[in-house]
Amino acid sequence: MNKSINQIFFFLFLLFLQVLVLNNINFLGYINPYLYIAFVFLYPVKEERFTFLFVSFLLGLFVDFFSDSGGIHAFATLFIAYIRLFFIRVYFRKMPADYPFFTLKSESFGKVFNYVVTLTIIHHLIYFSFANFSFLNLSMVFFNTLYSSVFTLILFFIGTYIFTKDE
Amino acid sequence: MQQIIYFFQKFKYFLFFLLLELIALTFTFNNLNFHKSKFVNSANNITGGLYTTLANSTEYLGLKTENEFLSIENTKLKNQLEKNKLFFSKDSMIVDSSKYHQKYTYTQAKIINNNYSKSFNFLTINKGKNQKIDKEMAVINSRGVIGITENTSNNYTRIQSILNKNSKINARLKNSNYFGTLGWDGSNYRTVQLSDIPRQAPLKIGDTIETDGKSTIFPEGIPIGTISKINHGNTADNKVDVQLFNDMSNLGYVYIIRNLDKEEIQSLENTSNE
Numbered sequence: 001m002n003k004s005i006n007q008i009f010f011f012l013f014l015l016f017l018q019v020l021v022l023n024n025i026n027f028l029g030y031i032n033p034y035l036y037i038a039f040v041f042l043y044p045v046k047e048e049r050f051t052f053l054f055v056s057f058l059l060g061l062f063v064d065f066f067s068d069s070g071g072i073h074a075f076a077t078l079f080i081a082y083i084r085l086f087f088i089r090v091y092f093r094k095m096p097a098d099y100p101f102f103t104l105k106s107e108s109f110g111k112v113f114n115y116v117v118t119l120t121i122i123h124h125l126i127y128f129s130f131a132n133f134s135f136l137n138l139s140m141v142f143f144n145t146l147y148s149s150v151f152t153l154i155l156f157f158i159g160t161y162i163f164t165k166d167e
Numbered sequence: 168m169q170q171i172i173y174f175f176q177k178f179k180y181f182l183f184f185l186l187l188e189l190i191a192l193t194f195t196f197n198n199l200n201f202h203k204s205k206f207v208n209s210a211n212n213i214t215g216g217l218y219t220t221l222a223n224s225t226e227y228l229g230l231k232t233e234n235e236f237l238s239i240e241n242t243k244l245k246n247q248l249e250k251n252k253l254f255f256s257k258d259s260m261i262v263d264s265s266k267y268h269q270k271y272t273y274t275q276a277k278i279i280n281n282n283y284s285k286s287f288n289f290l291t292i293n294k295g296k297n298q299k300i301d302k303e304m305a306v307i308n309s310r311g312v313i314g315i316t317e318n319t320s321n322n323y324t325r326i327q328s329i330l331n332k333n334s335k336i337n338a339r340l341k342n343s344n345y346f347g348t349l350g351w352d353g354s355n356y357r358t359v360q361l362s363d364i365p366r367q368a369p370l371k372i373g374d375t376i377e378t379d380g381k382s383t384i385f386p387e388g389i390p391i392g393t394i395s396k397i398n399h400g401n402t403a404d405n406k407v408d409v410q411l412f413n414d415m416s417n418l419g420y421v422y423i424i425r426n427l428d429k430e431e432i433q434s435l436e437n438t439s440n441e
Contacts, residue, residue, distance in 0.1 A: 020221055026416075029356075030284035049180050057187045061194075061207070066217075068209050068282065068289035068325065070198025071191035078191065082184045130195060132286055133332075137353065 007043070011059060014039050019066035030144070033151040034073075036063055037123050038159070040081050041116055045088060045099040056081035069131065076126040080119045091115045105164060116156060117149075124149045199287060199333060201317060208318050208325045209280055209291045215323035219293055222279040226419075233419040240309035271386055274298060274423045276324075283415045286353040288328040290314060292421065295322040303384055305424040311390040311412040312336065312378060313421055324423075330356050330415055338391055338409075339379040340368055346379045349391065349409070356415050358395060362404040370397055376409050383429045 018036040025032050040056055060077030064070060088094055091111050094102055104112050124145045132141050175182070197203040209218065276298075280291035294300050296319050306313045306326050314334065318325040327334055332353050338361055339346035347364030361376055374394045380387030396408035426432075 016217075020217070026284050032284070050183060053180065053184060053187065057191070061191070064194065064207050065211070066209055066214050066280075068198070068207075068291075069285070069287075070196070070204070070207055071194030075188055075191035075195065078184065078187050082180070132353075133199065140354075 003044075007055075010042075011039060011055065015059060015062050018063055023067055027151065028147075031147045031151055033148060033155050034124065034127065035152055035155050035159070037077060037080065037120065037152070038156055040077060040084060041119065041156070042104065043081075045085070045094070045102045047096055047099060049085070053078060053081050072127055072130040075130065076123045079126055080123045083122070084119065087115055087118055091118075104160075113157075117153060120149050120152055120156075121145065124152070201327065201333065204318060204325075209289065210295070210318045210320045210323040210325040212320065212322065215279065215291060215293070215320070218279040218291055222277065222293075229417065229419050232417065236309050236419075243309075270427055272425045272427065274300065274425070275420060276300075276423055277420050278418045279323075281416075281418055283328070283330050283356040286332050288330040289317070290326040290328050290418070292324050292326060292423070293322070294423065295319050295324050297321050299425070300324050300423055301425070304426070305385045305389075306421050307385075307389050307424065308413065308418065308421045311392065312385065313413065313415075313418065315384060316423060328415065329359055329411075336385065336391075337379045337381045338376050340364070340370065341375040341377050341388075343368065346381065347405075349376070358408045358410050359392065360406050361394075361409050362406045364405055364407065366405055370394055370407060372397065383426050383432050384424075386424060386426075 014036040018034065022033050022035055036059060039059055043052055043056075046052065057074050057078040060074035061071065063073040063077075067073070088102070091114050092102070092107060104115075125141070128141045128144045128148070132138075194207045197205070198207060209215065274294060276292040276294040278290050279293050282288040282290065290306075290313070292300075292306075300316060300319055302316060302319065304316045306316060312329055314326040314328040314331070315336075316324050317327045329336060329349065330351050332351060334349075334351055336349040337346060338349040345365050345368035347361045349359055349361050351359045364370070372394055376391045376394065378385040378387065378389040378391065390412050392409040392411040392413075394407050395410040398406055
C-alpha cells in the first residue's frame with residue numbers, strides 16, 4: 001500500500017516537473033529534456049504488466065494534454081514500457097524469479113547506464129519522429145534525439161545520484 | 168475454442184499494448200486535424216488552471232517589455248484618433264450612427280502557455296466559450312498576427328500558432344493587391360514563408376507583408392513581418408521568407424477578433440457551391 005502511494009506521488013512529481021519546468025527550458029532555442037520517462041526505468045518489475053503498461057500510457061497521455069502533442073508522448077512512453085522487460089533480460093540477465101528483488105540500485109553502473117541509454121534513445125527517436133511528422137528534415141529528428149537524450153540522461157543520473165541514500 | 172483462449176493467454180500483453188498504441192495514434196492524427204482535435208488538448212480546466220497559476224507567477228518577468236509595447240500601441244492609436252478628429256471637426260457635420268456598421272469586436276486575453284520550438288505549435292489563452300470566444304477567430308497583438316483559435320472549452324482556448332505546419336493565412340504585399348498564402352516550414356521561429364505570390368509582384372527585401380482580409384478570420388492590414396529572403400529560382404510556389412514583427416518566444420497579452428459578418432459571408436459562399 002505504502003509502495004503504491006509512493007508510486008503515485010512519483011508519477012505526479014515527474015508529470016508536473018516535466019510540464020511546468022522542463023518543457024519550458026528550450027536550451028539553445030529548442031532542446032528540452034524529457035525526464036518523465038524515469039518513471040519507466042524505476043517502476044518495480046513484476047510478472048503482471050497490465051498496470052505498468054497502462055500507467056505508463058497515462059503518464060505519456062497527461063504530458064500530451066499539457067504539451068498539445070496529441071498522443072505522441074503516450075505512444076513513445078508505452079513503447080519503452082513494453083520493451084523494457086526484454087532489455088532487463090538482456091542487460092541484467094534476470095529471470096522471472098528475480099523480479100521482486102530487482103532494483104537499479106543493486107546493479108553495477110555500467111549495466112544501468114546501458115539500459116537507461118537504450119530506452120531513452122528509443123523513446124526520444126519515436127517522439128521526435130512523430131513530432132516532425134514528415135520524411136523531410138530527418139537530420140533534424142536525429143540531432144534533436146541526440147541532444148535531448150544527452151540532456152535527459154545527464155539529469156537522470158544527477159537526479160538518481162542526489163536522491164539515492166547511501167546505505 | 169481452446170486455441171483462441173490459448174492465443175489470448177499467450178499474447179495478452181502484446182494485444183493490450185497494441186490497443187493502447189492505436190488509441191495514442193488516433194489522438195496523434197486527430198490532433199493535427201483542425202476540426203477533429205477535440206479530446207487531447209491543453210484547453211481544459213485542469214491544464215488551463217495549472218498554466219494560469221504558472222503564468223501568474225512568472226508574469227513579473229515580462230512586465231517591462233509588456234508595458235513598453237502597450238505605450239507604443241497607445242501612441243499609435245492616439246495618432247489614429249487625431250486623424251479621425253480632423254474628419255469630425257467640420258462644422259455642421261452629421262454622423263448618422265445608425266448607418267455605421269461595426270464589423271469586428273476585440274476581446275483581450277492572456278497567453279498562459281506558449282510553444283514555439285516544435286513543428287506543430289499551439290498556444291493556450293485564458294478566455295473561452297463563457298467569454299464568447301469561438302473556433303476560427305483571429306488572434307493578434309499590437310505587433311502583428313499570432314494565430315487562429317481552434318479548440319474552446321468554457322474558460323480556455325487553444326490557438327493554432329502561425330508557427331504550425333498546418334497554419335495557412337491569407338497575406339499580401341503591403342500597398343498592393345498581390346496576395347499569397349502564409350505558412351511555416353518548421354525550421355526557424357523568427358521566419359515564416361509566403362508562397363504562391365504572383366511572379367510579377369514587385370517584391371523587395373524589407374517590404375512589409377500584412378493580412379489581406381480575404382478570409383472571414385483576419386481583418387485587413389494587420390502587420391505580419393518583412394521580407395527577409397527572396398528565392399530567385401523558378402520554383403512553382405515562388406516562396407519568400409518573411410521575418411515576423413512578433414517575437415513568438417515572448418508573448419503576453421493578445422486580442423481575439425470576432426468577425427460579426429462571418430455567418431453572413433459563409434452562408435453566401437456556401438450557396439454558390441450548390
